[in-house]
Each structure stands twice: as C-alpha cells, then as structure tokens.
Amino acid sequence: MSQKVSFTDKKYISTLIFVTSLFLLWGMAITMADVLNKHFQQVLSLSKSQSAFVQFAVFGAYFVMGIPAGLFMKRFGYKKGVLFGLSLFASGALLFVPAAYSASFGFFGLALFVMGCGMSTLETVAHPFVASLGDQRSSDQRINFAQAFNAVGAILGPMIGSYFLLRQHLPGSRDLSSVSLLYGVIGLVLLVIAVSFSFVRVPETTDPHAAIVPVGREIEASTATSGAAQADAEAINIDLAPEKKLIRHRHFVSAVVAQVFNVAAQAGTWAFFINYGHEVMGFSDMTAANYMSVFMGMMLAGRFIGTFIMRILAPNRLLAVFAAANVVLCIIVAQKFGWPSYIALLLINFFFSIMFPTIFSLGIKNLGRHTQQASSFLTMALVGGAVFPFLMGRVADTAGVANAYYLPIICYVVIFLFGARLYKVKP
Numbered sequence: 001m002s003q004k005v006s007f008t009d010k011k012y013i014s015t016l017i018f019v020t021s022l023f024l025l026w027g028m029a030i031t032m033a034d035v036l037n038k039h040f041q042q043v044l045s046l047s048k049s050q051s052a053f054v055q056f057a058v059f060g061a062y063f064v065m066g067i068p069a070g071l072f073m074k075r076f077g078y079k080k081g082v083l084f085g086l087s088l089f090a091s092g093a094l095l096f097v098p099a100a101y102s103a104s105f106g107f108f109g110l111a112l113f114v115m116g117c118g119m120s121t122l123e124t125v126a127h128p129f130v131a132s133l134g135d136q137r138s139s140d141q142r143i144n145f146a147q148a149f150n151a152v153g154a155i156l157g158p159m160i161g162s163y164f165l166l167r168q169h170l171p172g173s174r175d176l177s178s179v180s181l182l183y184g185v186i187g188l189v190l191l192v193i194a195v196s197f198s199f200v201r202v203p204e205t206t207d208p209h210a211a212i213v214p215v216g217r218e219i220e221a222s223t224a225t226s227g228a229a230q231a232d233a234e235a236i237n238i239d240l241a242p243e244k245k246l247i248r249h250r251h252f253v254s255a256v257v258a259q260v261f262n263v264a265a266q267a268g269t270w271a272f273f274i275n276y277g278h279e280v281m282g283f284s285d286m287t288a289a290n291y292m293s294v295f296m297g298m299m300l301a302g303r304f305i306g307t308f309i310m311r312i313l314a315p316n317r318l319l320a321v322f323a324a325a326n327v328v329l330c331i332i333v334a335q336k337f338g339w340p341s342y343i344a345l346l347l348i349n350f351f352f353s354i355m356f357p358t359i360f361s362l363g364i365k366n367l368g369r370h371t372q373q374a375s376s377f378l379t380m381a382l383v384g385g386a387v388f389p390f391l392m393g394r395v396a397d398t399a400g401v402a403n404a405y406y407l408p409i410i411c412y413v414v415i416f417l418f419g420a421r422l423y424k425v426k427p
Contacts, residue, residue, distance in 0.1 A: 014200075016142070023146045025153060029157065033112065034054075037274075038289070048401070061120055062385070070372055070379075085120075090118070092187075096179060120379055126146070127143060127379075128375045148303035156293075257418070264384030265415075281342055295346050300353075320419030324412070345405075
C-alpha cells in the first residue's frame with residue numbers, strides 16, 4: 001500500500017551521529033539541573049518554590065532565545081547554528097565558576113540562563129536538522145531515535161550530579177566548590193566538542209518539508225492499515241509547499257499549545273522527583289537522586305519501544321494513549337500509597353518519553369518554507385517549564401509534594417486532545 005521509506009541516506013549517517021550526540025548533551029544538562037535544584041535547597045537554604053527558579057532560568061531562556069536562534073539558523077545554516085549553540089552552552093557552564101565563588105543565587109541564575117540559551121539554540125537547530133536528513137515520512141522515527149539519546153543524557157545527568165553534588169554534602173555546609181568543579185569541566189568539554197565539529201564536513205541537505213509531491217501519487221488514507229501507511233497517506237495527500245501564513249496552520253498552533261503543557265508537566269515532575277523520594281518514601285537525597293537515573297531509564301525504554309510501536313500505530317494515536325496513561329498515574333502518585341505510588345511516578349517518564357519529539361514532528365508536518373520558523377516557536381514553547389515548577393513548588397510547600405502531582409493532569413488532558421484530534425493537517 002505504501003513504498004518502504006528508508007530511515008536515512010548513507011551520505012547523512014556521520015552527520016546524523018553527531019547531531020544525535022547533541023540531544024545527549026542537553027538531556028544531561030537539564031536533568032542535572034534537577035539535582036542542582038535540590039542541592040540549592042540545602043546549601044542556600046531555599047524553599048521548593050524558590051529553588052524552582054533553577055527551572056525558570058533554564059526554560060525561560062528557551063522562550064527568549066527561540067526566535068533569535070531560528071533567525072540565526074535561517075541566515076547561517078545548520079552547522080553554524082550548532083556551533084553558536086555550543087558556544088553559548090559552554091559559556092553558561094563556565095560562568096558557574098565565578099558564581100560559586102560569589103555564592104550568589106542570582107549569579108547562578110544568570111549562568112543557568114546563558115546555558116539555557118545555548119540549549120535552546122541547539123534544540124531549535126537539531127530537530128529540523130534531523131528531520132532534514134531523509135524522507136519526511138520517516139522524520140518521526142529519526143526524531144524519536146535522536147530523542148532516545150536525549151534520554152541517555154537524562155540518565156547520566158542525575159548520576160553525575162548526585163556524585164559530585166550530593167554524595168559528600170554535609171548538613172549545614174555552604175560549600176559550592178563541587179558545583180564550580182563540575183560545571184567548569186562541562187564547559188571545557190563543550191568547547192572541545194565545538195572545535196571538533198567545526199572541522200566536520202556537513203553534506204548539503206534539502207529540506208524534505210519543502211518538497212512537492214508529484215501529481216498522481218495520491219493514497220487513500222482510509223485504506224491505510226498501519227501507523228506507517230496512515231502517515232504516508234496523510235503526508236502525500238497534503239500539498240507540501242503551502243503558501244498560507246504559518247499562524248493559519250491549525251495543527252501547528254495546536255502543537256505549540258500542546259508543547260507548552262507537555263514541557264510544563266515534564267519540568268514540574270522532574271523538579272520535585274527527588275523531594276518525593278525523600279519526603280514520601282523516606283530515602284536519603286543521594287538514594288532519591290540515584291532513583292532519578294532509573295526514572296530517566298524509563299524514558300529511554302519508552303523512546304525505543306515507542307519508536308518501534310510507531311511502525312504499527314500512528315504517532316498521534318500513540319501520543320493520545322500515553323497521555324491518558326499519565327493521567328491515571330498522576331492520580332496514583334498523589335495518593336501516597338508507598339511503593340505502588342513510587343512505581344507509578346517512575347512509569348510517568350516511560351509514557352512521557354515520546355511526547356516531546358512526537359508533538360514536535362507532528363507540528364512541523366507539511367509546513368514547507370515555514371518549517372524553520374515553526375521550529376523556533378515549538379522550541380519557545382518550552383517556556384511552560386519555566387512557570388509550572390513554581391506552581392507545583394507552591395503546592396508542595398503548603399500541601400505536600402504528593403499533592404503537587406495533581407497539577408500535571410491538566411497538561412496530559414491537553415496533550416491527549418492534541419493526539420486524538422488537533423494534530424490533523426488541514427489543506
């Protein structure tokens with residue numbers, strides 16, 4: 001019923017490998033910030049709502065940097081966009097050294113903001129970059145594959161962060177030397193990666209989203225019997241080079257809204273995961289941080305399993321199923337049933353796994369020349385992660401961290417609606 005589509009072309013393999021490694025880098029940095037959140041609560045005597053400023057600085061940078069990063073990418077191309085993002089990322093990490101010396105939470109906020117600008121630039125560039133490395137009909141698979149390595153980084157982040165920041169922390173200590181050492185090394189590593197990539201030859205790419213399907217290749221969507229076939233049918237039946245304004249593409253607008261709520265749920269759930277383990281389960285901070293690596297391992301498993309399931313089930317349908325599952329799991333987490341609730345908390349990340357890349361790839365479908373601009377807005381949607389942890393932190397401070405997990409239910413309902421109906425591309 002549909003022609004078999006390759007994952008990528010041979011000429012793009014080395015480029016795909018490098019760009020995929022970028023997903024690992026910012027995944028590690030984001031989850032390490034969740035450990036940093038808990039560390040600042042201890043060392044700087046912050047409440048949960050105050051420590052949520054860590055997430056505000058990082059995800060707020062995504063909102064600020066989204067459009068400038070997109071314009072930079074459009075003007076200078078993918079490679080220079082990557083180099084610009086790595087430079088900002090490294091600069092922010094190196095700012096942790098003077099911030100630790102001054103012991104100023106505001107200075108740390110500045111460093112986190114600059115890091116966030118770098119990560120925002122990398123995400124803005126990397127997603128359409130990966131999507132361009134082959135046929136558009138397999139872009140969902142490529143983006144989810146790359147995001148699987150983002151999950152690997154998310155596993156490494158808590159492990160590295162807990163080892164350096166929590167392992168030898170003494171109650172009442174205000175020593176920040178471990179923070180300075182950790183982020184100083186990260187900054188130097190990022191600079192080495194940037195220099196190395198500057199010597200990599202990137203083959204010329206043709207944006208598959210701008211390609212026009214020849215007349216006569218129509219496929220009836222009603223005859224599609226698998227997720228892949230349905231995706232082929234939808235992609236081929238829509239003009240891939242529309243002339244209408246970006247804001248008039250309703251599936252894109254819906255994707256931006258869904259992504260705001262998606263990242264809000266992610267940031268809030270991750271920010272207080274260690275607090276839940278400590279306060280509800282009675283774990284030490286170190287043990288709770290180690291379980292966070294298991295938590296991120298669930299996301300890695302979900303990415304690989306989800307990518308496989310998408311071969312037989314349409315990505316939007318899988319998205320809706322996973323969102324519905326997380327509504328149920330959040331309710332169980334809030335009940336404080338002990339291990340059953342904690343297992344439910346771990347499983348949230350399994351079902352969360354495919355949400356960001358799937359919403360992103362569905363949002364940029366069939367946008368033609370608007371694809372890069374759309375990527376900027378979808379990256380800016382991470383601003384949801386800047387606000388939501390404050391709300392969850394306020395509930396956690398007043399009603400307990402378990403009750404804070406009722407709030408993400410709102411987010412998963414919005415994601416379910418996008419996957420069930422609002423994802424559809426309209427001519």
